[in-house]
Amino acid sequence: xxxxxxxxxxxxxxxxxxxxxxxxxxxxxxxxxxxxxxxxxxxxxxxxxxxxxxxxxxxxxxxxxxxxxxxxxxxxxxxxxxxxxxxxxxxxxxxxxxxxxxxxxxxxxxxxxxxxxxxxxxxxxx
Amino acid sequence: xxxxxxxxxxxxxxxxxxxxxxxxxxxxxxxxxxxxxxxxxxxxxxxxxxxxxxxxxxxxxxxxxxxxxxxxxxxxxxxxxxxxxxxxxxxxxxxxxxxxxxxxxxxxxxxxxxxxxxxxxxxxxx
DNA sequence: ATTATTTTTGACCGAATAGTCAAGAATAAT
DNA sequence: ATTATTCTTGACTATTCGGTCAAAAATAAT
Numbered sequence: 001x002x003x004x005x006x007x008x009x010x011x012x013x014x015x016x017x018x019x020x021x022x023x024x025x026x027x028x029x030x031x032x033x034x035x036x037x038x039x040x041x042x043x044x045x046x047x048x049x050x051x052x053x054x055x056x057x058x059x060x061x062x063x064x065x066x067x068x069x070x071x072x073x074x075x076x077x078x079x080x081x082x083x084x085x086x087x088x089x090x091x092x093x094x095x096x097x098x099x100x101x102x103x104x105x106x107x108x109x110x111x112x113x114x115x116x117x118x119x120x121x122x123x124x125x126x
Numbered sequence: 127x128x129x130x131x132x133x134x135x136x137x138x139x140x141x142x143x144x145x146x147x148x149x150x151x152x153x154x155x156x157x158x159x160x161x162x163x164x165x166x167x168x169x170x171x172x173x174x175x176x177x178x179x180x181x182x183x184x185x186x187x188x189x190x191x192x193x194x195x196x197x198x199x200x201x202x203x204x205x206x207x208x209x210x211x212x213x214x215x216x217x218x219x220x221x222x223x224x225x226x227x228x229x230x231x232x233x234x235x236x237x238x239x240x241x242x243x244x245x246x247x248x249x250x251x252x
Numbered sequence: 253a254t255t256a257t258t259t260t261t262g263a264c265c266g267a268a269t270a271g272t273c274a275a276g277a278a279t280a281a282t
Numbered sequence: 283a284t285t286a287t288t289c290t291t292g293a294c295t296a297t298t299c300g301g302t303c304a305a306a307a308a309t310a311a312t
Contacts (some may be wrong), residue, residue: 004288028154081245111238130258
């Protein structure tokens with residue numbers, strides 16, 4: 001008996017912070033020290049909740065797919081496609097699923113547009 | 127007097143190997159040990175020729191832009207846009223220049239297509 | 253053949269990496 | 283209030299990271 005302490009932080013909020021970090025530095029470009037500093041949590045809490053760095057990305061990515069924040073969604077989608085999918089079949093499948101349900105005639109142009117924006121080549125409309 | 131030894135390897139060939147490595151693992155996902163193994167060269171030779179890991183990427187990227195190998199070119203372009211540009215203004219400028227001279231009505235669709243191919247979401251035409 | 257200059261070699265370095273864990277603090281259920 | 287369970291803390295580890303360097307080998311020019 002005794003269910004123990006409850007989590008002191010809101011995983012959803014933390015995953016947002018982590019998501020934006022990944023967008024800013026890339027997946028391999030983001031270290032755990034970066035995540036620790038950005039979230040204010042310690043490694044133990046992060047690992048007991050998300051399991052691994054990859055687990056953190058997957059959770060943040062999945063969250064973003066169920067949200068309206070298109071900035072977060074597109075950013076993580078790009079990182080997932082280029083950096084994470086090659087080393088995680090699960091992430092590759094998540095992208096597959098997203099693509100299958102979001103396929104439109106202009107999807108490729110949308111992706112290209114997102115990448116140009118992400119890299120700062122274009123800023124607004126054109 | 128005495129001009130000293132000549133380089134024992136062909137930088138162009140080496141830069142191709144390095145370029146494909148970056149495409150396969152990403153920039154931050156590729157270590158110098160990876161490069162050493164893939165090229166057969168040792169760190170000293172690589173550093174005396176290219177200066178740094180970033181120098182290796184820039185040289186491989188620049189080479190690819192002057193070539194016909196579209197696979198290599200698109201692959202490195204994607205890596206450059208998403209991973210390297212944020213940490214190198216020089217690479218950002220290279221992409222800017224490329225974009226300025228290659229801007230077409232369907233450039234965004236082309237980029238999106240390249241990224242979908244890179245991540246294995248699509249394989250051939252569609 | 254000597255020499256000045258260059259490249260190659262591979263051991264080495266401090267810093268950063270992802271991940272671990274035992275001990276302590278908190279708390280939900282009894 | 284006790285207790286079983288959970289989360290938090292932060293020090294710790296082994297490994298990998300990009301990069302350096304002195305010595306050795308090679309060679310182009312004289």
